[in-house]
Amino acid sequence: MPWQRLQTDFRFALITLFGTLATLCLVPIAVYRFMTGATATGFIDLGVVIVIAGSVVYMWRGGSVEVAGRIAAGIGAAGVIVVSMLVGLAGLLWVYAVVVASFLIVGKRTAIAYGVVTVLTVAAVGTGFDSAYMRVAFAVTGLVVGLFAYIFAHRTEHQRMQLEQLVTRDALTSAANRRAMEQELPIAIAASRRNDTPVSLAVLDIDHFKHVNDEHGHETGDRVLVDFARVIAATTRRGDRLFRYGGEEFVLLLPGIDATALPVLCETLRQRVADQVEVGGRPITMSVGAAELGPEDTASEWLARADSAMYRAKRDGRNRVVVATTPGTGAVIDLLLRQAARRD
Numbered sequence: 001m002p003w004q005r006l007q008t009d010f011r012f013a014l015i016t017l018f019g020t021l022a023t024l025c026l027v028p029i030a031v032y033r034f035m036t037g038a039t040a041t042g043f044i045d046l047g048v049v050i051v052i053a054g055s056v057v058y059m060w061r062g063g064s065v066e067v068a069g070r071i072a073a074g075i076g077a078a079g080v081i082v083v084s085m086l087v088g089l090a091g092l093l094w095v096y097a098v099v100v101a102s103f104l105i106v107g108k109r110t111a112i113a114y115g116v117v118t119v120l121t122v123a124a125v126g127t128g129f130d131s132a133y134m135r136v137a138f139a140v141t142g143l144v145v146g147l148f149a150y151i152f153a154h155r156t157e158h159q160r161m162q163l164e165q166l167v168t169r170d171a172l173t174s175a176a177n178r179r180a181m182e183q184e185l186p187i188a189i190a191a192s193r194r195n196d197t198p199v200s201l202a203v204l205d206i207d208h209f210k211h212v213n214d215e216h217g218h219e220t221g222d223r224v225l226v227d228f229a230r231v232i233a234a235t236t237r238r239g240d241r242l243f244r245y246g247g248e249e250f251v252l253l254l255p256g257i258d259a260t261a262l263p264v265l266c267e268t269l270r271q272r273v274a275d276q277v278e279v280g281g282r283p284i285t286m287s288v289g290a291a292e293l294g295p296e297d298t299a300s301e302w303l304a305r306a307d308s309a310m311y312r313a314k315r316d317g318r319n320r321v322v323v324a325t326t327p328g329t330g331a332v333i334d335l336l337l338r339q340a341a342r343r344d
């Protein structure tokens with residue numbers, strides 16, 4: 001899964017690259033320093049490598065990308081400050097690399113803070129400057145490099161967010177799309193297992209949607225889909241994620257929700273949709289199949305259980321909620337909830 005994240009999470013990939021480059025560059029330098037008797041600097045280089053590599057390992061094992069980036073950039077900044085005091089020019093040159101890298105691996109504000117503190121501190125206390133003029137020139141060039149890095153990071157982030165939205169959003173309903181779901185379910189599973197917290201998902205399928213299109217036209221059908229997604233989004237919490245899985249089928253990811261809480265939650269959703277989404281004065285209803293993540297579930301097994309619960313809700317008359325049994329928990333809930341007035 002972390003290998004997959006290399007392709008899907010830009011910051012994750014950049015921190016990994018930063019860690020790899022730092023290790024490849026600094027280990028030989030540390031060895032050289034030990035061989036030439038510069039033991040103190042050698043230990044500092046080695047310490048920096050260990051902390052940066054540690055932050056990458058922490059991130060690969062599921063830790064926060066933001067925290068890993070801050071640690072890596074922070075230790076990089078501290079390292080160049082100390083080294084610039086100990087070895088002069090050879091240390092000063094690293095400042096530029098660390099300032100630019102910070103803008104790639106941490107948020108812009110943190111990178112600005114790290115960059116300004118690093119450049120000004122090195123300009124003030126670094127050795128290897130032969131005049132006050134050189135110190136000022138170093139500070140100015142360091143800050144200019146930081147400014148360009150900021151502009152680049154800002155534009156890249158903006159474009160990346162636009163692209164990400166295009167690729168992961170459903171254009172009609174603004175819900176996340178199936179591609180996003182395929183990326184996010186494994187992440188939700190890993191987070192649930194790591195933190196030992198429950199996570200559930202619900203498959204929501206609008207009933208007799210074909211009739212809506214046939215009777216009222218495709219445009220009205222589109223409007224119903226938009227209203228439906230809006231009502232679900234308004235009824236769920238901030239951390240819940242709504243995906244458009246297929247035409248009139250949606251998947252709702254519910255972190256922190258277990259099988260006991262699912263029936264009431266899904267029933268509330270079903271009720272809201274029936275109350276607030278309508279076409280030609282008649283309520284739109286949905287069938288819901290929900291499942292808590294089981295201890296051994298893969299993403300597709302989990303989704304399949306919720307999906308078959310949804311098909312059972314359809315078979316049993318639609319406009320109802322079915323919660324699947326969670327394997328490995330001993331619970332036999334297979335809960336059926338009431339149906340409201342049926343449209344058919």
Ligand SMILES: Nc1nc2c(ncn2[C@@H]2O[C@H](COP(=O)(O)OP(=O)(O)OP(=O)(O)O)[C@@H](O)[C@H]2O)c(=O)[nH]1
Pocket residue numbers: 172205206207208209210211213217218219220221222225246247248314318
């Ligand atoms: N307006 C509109 N219709 C869509 C869109 N995507 C899929 N559909 C239609 O959704 C309908 C789904 O029909 P079915 O799969 O038979 O499902 P249903 O009529 O809801 O029946 P049940 O699910 O069994 O209750 C099809 O007529 C599709 O053409 C869309 O983006 N806009």
